[in-house]
Amino acid sequence: MTTTSSAAKPVESPGTLDVIMARKRRELGTRPPPTHGAHPPTRDFAQALVRRVPGHPVNVIAEVKRKSPSGGAFPHADVVAVARSYEAAGACAISVLTDGPDFGGSLEDLVAVRAAVSIPVLRKDFLVAASEVEESAAWGADAVLLIADALGDTELREMIAAAKQVRVAALVEAHTEAHAERALAAGASIIGLNNRNLATLKTDTGTALRVMPTLRSRSTALVAESGLKHLADLTAARDAGANAVLVGESLLRDADPGRALRRLLGLEGGGT
Numbered sequence: 001m002t003t004t005s006s007a008a009k010p011v012e013s014p015g016t017l018d019v020i021m022a023r024k025r026r027e028l029g030t031r032p033p034p035t036h037g038a039h040p041p042t043r044d045f046a047q048a049l050v051r052r053v054p055g056h057p058v059n060v061i062a063e064v065k066r067k068s069p070s071g072g073a074f075p076h077a078d079v080v081a082v083a084r085s086y087e088a089a090g091a092c093a094i095s096v097l098t099d100g101p102d103f104g105g106s107l108e109d110l111v112a113v114r115a116a117v118s119i120p121v122l123r124k125d126f127l128v129a130a131s132e133v134e135e136s137a138a139w140g141a142d143a144v145l146l147i148a149d150a151l152g153d154t155e156l157r158e159m160i161a162a163a164k165q166v167r168v169a170a171l172v173e174a175h176t177e178a179h180a181e182r183a184l185a186a187g188a189s190i191i192g193l194n195n196r197n198l199a200t201l202k203t204d205t206g207t208a209l210r211v212m213p214t215l216r217s218r219s220t221a222l223v224a225e226s227g228l229k230h231l232a233d234l235t236a237a238r239d240a241g242a243n244a245v246l247v248g249e250s251l252l253r254d255a256d257p258g259r260a261l262r263r264l265l266g267l268e269g270g271g272t
């Protein structure tokens with residue numbers, strides 16, 4: 001928090017998410033509208049989240065990104081190789097960061113990863129308009145991330161409706177119960193509870209555990225996101241109602257992200 005020099009009234013500094021969303025809204029104004037090419041048949045993201053896999057504590061959406069504001073650079077530039085290793089290790093879906101400036105990703109990464117795996121692929125970005133949901137479908141995304149905390153009610157409703165229209169799943173993320181309720185009211189059926197506060201980047205893995213039980217009976221699928229490192233984090237998320245978890249950093253810090261995923265799932269020794 002910063003304060004003005006003379007007035008007593010405090011002035012909030014914009015959080016990281018606000019800064020990113022402001023950039024995205026500026027960029028949208030300067031980009032040509034998406035061209036809508038034919039897109040491949042959509043892989044069923046919701047089904048991948050709810051399908052029970054014998055021997056897995058919970059389904060894992062495994063994430064590829066080259067860097068992040070909170071984590072800095074990750075040691076794997078070849079996101080396609082990492083995605084392949086995740087699929088072989090039992091991931092139910094792949095999350096691909098397509099934001100360039102803050103995460104080192106691109107829509108070309110999304111296309112390359114989708115061509116390399118047979119499981120659904122989530123476009124993880126900071127979408128600000130329904131036209132970008134349509135654009136995501138044209139680029140082959142099976143699902144898009146929408147961040148309830150950063151979108152108005154009308155935007156959220158329009159973007160969820162656009163996703164239904166172009167037959168991509170919408171994973172609607174919230175950090176608080178209030179934003180999760182807004183997501184449900186806007187028509188969301190797959191809700192992600194982000195343990196990371198995207199304004200401050202502080203992570204508390206108890207966040208999803210506290211909020212998910214209130215949503216269990218009103219959603220198709222629940223996803224606990226961010227900061228998950230241990231098998232015990234996965235079993236706790238499952239016990240609180242999660243169908244799936246979204247994991248990036250703890251896998252990407254390992255020299256072998258596929259092996260790290262097997263360990264996280266309790267399928268290989270060395271996990272905790």
Ligand SMILES: O=C(O)c1ccccc1NCC(=O)[C@H](O)[C@H](O)COP(=O)(O)O
Nearest residue numbers: 068069070196198225226227247248249
């Ligand atoms: O991770 C960040 O630093 C970040 C900053 C600003 C906006 C979003 C950000 N991350 C998005 C996510 O929450 C994660 O990519 C995702 O949930 C996976 O989390 P983790 O397993 O902790 O990498």
